[in-house]
Amino acid sequence: MELRGIGSSYNAATRFIDDNVSNGLGDKAAVYYNDQSITYSQLQEFVNRAGNGLKELSVEMENRVLLICHDTPEMIAAFYGAVKIGAVPIPVNTIMAPADYEYFLNNSRAKAVVVHEDIWHKIRHLRDRFIYLRHVIVIHDSAIKEAGVIDYHEWIQAASPQLEVALTDPGDSAFWLYSSGSTGKPKGVIHLQHDMEWAYNAYAKQILQIRGDDITFSASKLFFAYGLGNGMYFPLGAGASTVLLRERPKPETVLETIEKYKPTIFFGVPTLYGSMIDLVERSGKTYDLSSLRLCVSAGEALPAQFIRKWRLLFGVDILDGIGSTEALHIFISNRVGDIREGSTGKLVPGYEAKIVNEMGEALPPNETGDLLIKGDSIASAYWNLHEENKNKFYGEWFQTGDKYYMDEEGYFWYCGRSDDMIKVGGIWVSPIEVENALIRHDAVLEVAVVGAKLDSNLVQPKAYVVLKEGVAPSDSLMNDMKDFLKKELAPYKYPRIIEFIDELPKTASGKIQRFKLRIS
Template identity: 25%
Template sequence: MDAIGLWAIAAHSPHSAAVVDPGGRTVTYGELAAGADRIGRGLQSLGLSTGDRIALLLPNGADLLAVHFAALQTGLHVVPLNWHLTAAEIAYILHDCDARAFVAHERFAPAASAAAREAGTPGRFAVGEVPGFAALDTLGTGGSGRPVSRTLGALMAYTSGTSGRPKGVHRPLTGTDPDDVPSASTWFFGLFGLEPFDGHVHLCCSPLYHTAVLNFATISIQLGHAVVMMDRWDPHDMLRLIERHRVTHSHMVPTQFRRLLALPEPVRTGYDLSSMRVMIHGAAPCPRHVKQRMLDWWGPVVVEYYAASEGGGTLITAEEWLRRPGSVGRAWPGSRVRVLDSDGNDAPAGGLGQVYLQMGEASFEYLGDAEKTRNARRGRMFTVGDIGYLDDDGYLFLCDRASDVIISGGVNVYPAEIEGELAGHPGVADVAVFGVPHDDWGEQVKAVVQLEPGVRGGPELTAQLLEFLTGRVARFKLPRIIEYADELPRDPNGKLYKRLLRDPSWAGRERRI
């Protein structure tokens, strides 16, 4: 088998396709490696050294990957920034991580300029024109070869910030050679049956500022899989790209499943998708009827996992899911999953509790927040606040995020359960359920519903939705308030910002979380 890793492949097969940019331009392994070397030399000439941080505000494309690999081989922590953030939010992260360099795209010029000024970030470079930023393509020119000092860097993603200030997930550097592909990368892809080379083509259809999306793209490149990039995801365009490039694997979220399923049948059936070997999904709960329809359409290639930026996770194949619908699987090799009750004891099979994960001996901390790090841990295990249970065979079922649980009249109500049922109504395109204040019960259940095109909201539909839910969930779980919205606040990766819907109802009042 040929050697793996960006630089090994570039030396052996420099003309092989590494990236197909959103515009259709093909970037070879030789070109990508050369760009990473140039930028790496430039960063070192600025004085950046092992352990420093570089922030990226870039859309999907070869430029982001070149900077990422440059940082990876020079011992830097890479901080990808969500380009939907405001200038103030970006400035907070730049300051919090003490970024020594900041690379932005001209598409985000106003926010990038304002954030860099507020945070006082040095080393500013841009793709295109950004006031106060030098051109990225000038960084590291005038030299040649690899950066002088090379050691493996790491990703430092920031938590999503759906509540409170986001914090960077910081891991110690390993000191290993960046030419050596970590065994964890080949092992992780092996979980999905993805081997090096083997004619694989990865389709990247979500923003690279998400940890999983960036990991799937960069590991694909390290293993010799060409990566086809989408900038702004479109369901019809995705099907076209799968057929055109003979895509073998991708990573998606349930929101994208919904939009694919909403395409007219002649469109859905008009493309050859037979090249697809594994469609991996995670990042958000998938309603059972949505998952079932995808399996009916795509077949057993649909594989689900549950994990966190902090490490560890579970996996379930299509065949397993059909036997245990709704499960997110069992702990993958080397990981542990426990469900602990409020006293810190293991809950019995079927008993609800907080989900804790552990990935081997991996360690992390939330940068600058010892209290958050301490509260998330129990020994070597950590939690991101999800509530769930394990069945007798160790399969994990998720119920909700602890901060989203509604306590009404002293009874726990799990919004995800109600959302999953409401999503099965033919008139519902998307739904969010949360608790709002009630003088007697403490909280009451409220639903905000996004309707399918052509469906009108109002009292008649509200009655229909409640009737639809009756018998599917207990009476005390029925929403007392149903409102309608043109669109729910989700990011491109499907993350629902429920606080934007919930917080106005709690203004001036303290909510238990």
């Protein structure tokens, strides 16, 4: 796949920021945020000032800069400002516990941190424990300033709006992301200068067919690999516009944001789509989503029920796909005019995949195995995790940790994470298959299925169910669900135990943490 602008010298900030101004888009809106629009020329200036500000603090090439930022223009400016000088920005989750930020700062050995004020107030008492940190740059929302930290807005205003780009090449480290921690402690994932360009050309350009007149809106935040593409380098790569939402993406807030800014492409996760569908069906309130030409889902398998209901309510399709932090964005996806409900779709151009058994041997169609993926947006390595690198990176191939099978037509079908699969009587059961059956019950809002040992010490599927608002748990409802599933599934697959709970444990990206349910 040919990559625009990729040569022996390449810097992603030049490609995604400067080139838009050079190509005559300086006066076009790049970002919509808080009733404001920020043009490409203004964004370029913010990026240049942030980069110069970091240089004034002696942040050098390959130094890490942690970004604990909400989805705001300051986040984009700090990210590309660091990239432009050859430093390495690391966006991280904004709703973690203080100990997590201590881990991120010390594990990454970040020299500087750019952080929103509300988050800094939660972690500043730990400052003496940040071993490598030298500079704290706070994006203040109030007029109250704090001694010993740098005020972001004063800092960039004092910096020059002109910035010379660092002499980086496509294989240089550009940024890190931390894995979501759906199966344990987050891992630092190292991405290179050309990775965003590859993901843009492969997925945004060929699958979404993104255009300069598009406006994107991502409920998934910029600190996720999924959100970083959706809300930042996809629209910037196309010379399009992005809508940023600082607040948490609650169903009503997301629907109102779509009505207000009229994006053409919306990105969400299955749990959010389910909650928005439930809100509209329950309240009877109507929302105008007619601006949308396309919706996208990733993070978890999207139930076919959600695709059908969303299309019925809003007249627009959802493209389900799978990506990962390590691959940067989606590498298998459904397509416009080619949606196989319940399937993850087909390979995205620019990627290769194979499904293998425990011996690493490729499996024929319709046999379930481990999914390996290959493509140039895949991370170079995990930071400082030698054994994990050996277990996950096989030369050009990456072990995703997902169980899949591919049918004769080339559609991929998700069966679950490798460690989520349930062996019942010597036969593997996919929790996704059971969950997709149970989600069709009228009372179910969300469900997660795990393996549980019964009194006989045999493992059987167990379902944790979140009921729709207004539905009360009862033994009769539980029995009704079991009867419903017996009609949908083979006898050994249906859950013998159903437990009603108020909320499923999830990562901030919406992925269900089934390992926590197995422990409970």
